[in-house]
Amino acid sequence: MKIGIVGNGLMGSAIAHRLLKRGFEVYLYNRSKERSNALVKEGAIRMEHPVMLGKKCNFVIVSVTDGYAVKQVLFGENGLIHCNNKHLTVVDTSTVLPEDSIYCANSMKKIGYKVIQAPIMGGPDATLKGDVISIVSGNKKIFEKCRKILNNFSKKIIYIGNADGAANYMKLALNLNIALIAISLSESIVFVKKSKVDPAIFLEILNSTYFKTGLSEIKGPKMIKNNFEPKFFLKNMLKDVQLLNECAKNSGTSLSFSSLAEQYYRIAVNRGYSELDYTAILKLFCELNNLAARN
Ligand SMILES: NC(=O)c1ccc[n+]([C@@H]2O[C@H](COP(=O)([O-])OP(=O)(O)OC[C@H]3O[C@@H](n4cnc5c(N)ncnc54)[C@H](OP(=O)(O)O)[C@@H]3O)[C@@H](O)[C@H]2O)c1
Incomplete structure (x- = not known):
């Protein structure tokens, strides 16, 4: 065919x-x-x-x-x-x-x-x-x-x-979830690094619990090794969060953390991380905390 x-x-x-x-x-x-x-x-x-x-x-x-x-x-x-x-x-x-x-x-x-x-x-x-x-x-x-x-x-x-477009609403909501999980995982990793405890052990514990995610299991080990080989470009994650915030604005929906997420993905794009994987949001948070991503 x-x-x-x-x-x-x-x-x-x-x-x-x-x-x-x-x-x-x-x-x-x-x-x-x-x-x-x-x-x-x-x-x-x-x-x-x-x-x-x-x-x-x-x-x-x-x-x-x-x-x-x-x-x-x-x-x-x-x-x-x-x-x-x-x-x-x-x-x-x-x-x-x-x-x-x-x-x-x-x-x-x-x-x-x-x-x-x-x-x-x-x-x-x-x-x-x-x-x-x-x-x-x-x-x-x-x-x-x-x-x-x-x-x-x-x-x-x-x-x-x-209804045309219905699947797109669903997709934007699903991607927002990923964008926010990447941010929350990144903040935990930054905290662990700053506290000088091993991020690999942090992931081992997280991934043994009910609170693990596909992201913490599959991308987490790459993130702590500073491996941001793109599978989904960070610039496209910014695009999706922007689209969702635009839809939310049109429907009068208040989404505080989505707005904040958009700002941070935009900062990462402005720093030149567009063509890295979206998990390079960790790299940004490390830098904001004077941590080399690999430390
Ligand atoms: N990667 C993922 O994990 C993933 C998962 C689910 C959904 N998606 C979605 O799937 C779509 C494609 O994602 P991707 O990861 O393949 O992105 P990508 O690697 O950045 O590829 C984007 C594609 O769009 C083309 N394009 C961009 N602007 C264009 C224009 N004005 N006219 C014609 N072609 C244009 C690009 O052509 P050039 O090569 O010429 O730039 C390229 O073929 C996006 O909507 C993305 O959000 C991605």
């Missing part, structure tokens, strides 16, 4: 690798061409513009940074909207503002294309193992047709409902 993948960043590449392995014929578009070189070597076919994917494939997965990027690849000069393939279904896995999703879905539907939102919980490593959770909103019949694709990289698919 042919599948198009627009956006070959950390997540889009992982989805493409996985689908290639599962026997799909994969067509790619990425704004920066060189980013898809490894996938081309594996047998994927690179196209010059998103519109070409729409002409070749009835299903196109979009995995780009934000609503602006989604609009570019859908409605730009050579965007998917110009493909003239009435069988096209767009599966947007990007984490974006729900309002942007609604706008994109409505604009595509007007011309007869089908769209669902399917933001992902889990990173590139989990995607490669088929181990993520896909959160889906949009027309149920269309979702059911997309299941055979999502099944290839998802261990679980949760359908939220017919």
Whole structure:
């Protein structure tokens, strides 16, 4: 089966690798061409513009940074909207503002294309193992047709409902939870380091208790070794917290710690940590306390 993948960043590449392995014929578009070189070597076919994917494939997965990027690849000069393939279904896995999703879905539907939102919980490593959770909103019949694709990289698919954008609200809430856990784990590690007790033993104890998290188990040991190899860029965590705060403002919701989290992720971006993993928030907190992250 042919599948198009627009956006070959950390997540889009992982989805493409996985689908290639599962026997799909994969067509790619990425704004920066060189980013898809490894996938081309594996047998994927690179196209010059998103519109070409729409002409070749009835299903196109979009995995780009934000609503602006989604609009570019859908409605730009050579965007998917110009493909003239009435069988096209767009599966947007990007984490974006729900309002942007609604706008994109409505604009595509007007011309007869089908769209669902399917933001992902889990990173590139989990995607490669088929181990993520896909959160889906949009027309149920269309979702059911997309299941055979999502099944290839998802261990679980949760359908939220017919309303476009609903999955995006859910995804933003889930990412806020991660952003705040990363901050709380970082503050504990900073305290432990300042107290000159061993952060490895701190993690061993935490991870033996009911209070452990996936983050403390998987990322914690890397964090205390100052290993911030990116699986989810810190700049994208800032983007998600910003999006959630924007939604909260629109709905009159007061979220004190989310606002504060946005400030700290922004400081980390301003310090040059954009392209590190979001857990490099620890590096910032260490520096604010005159601690080398490795101490
Ligand atoms: N990494 C994770 O663990 C993870 C997990 C779940 C969800 N997500 C979400 O999945 C999406 C992709 O994340 P990622 O980690 O793959 O990010 P990434 O590595 O930063 O990749 C971003 C992708 O978006 C493209 N892009 C950005 N602006 C664009 C524009 N104006 N026009 C066209 N393409 C544009 C980039 O193209 P270039 O290469 O040309 O810059 C790249 O392909 C994001 O919404 C993210 O929040 C990520």
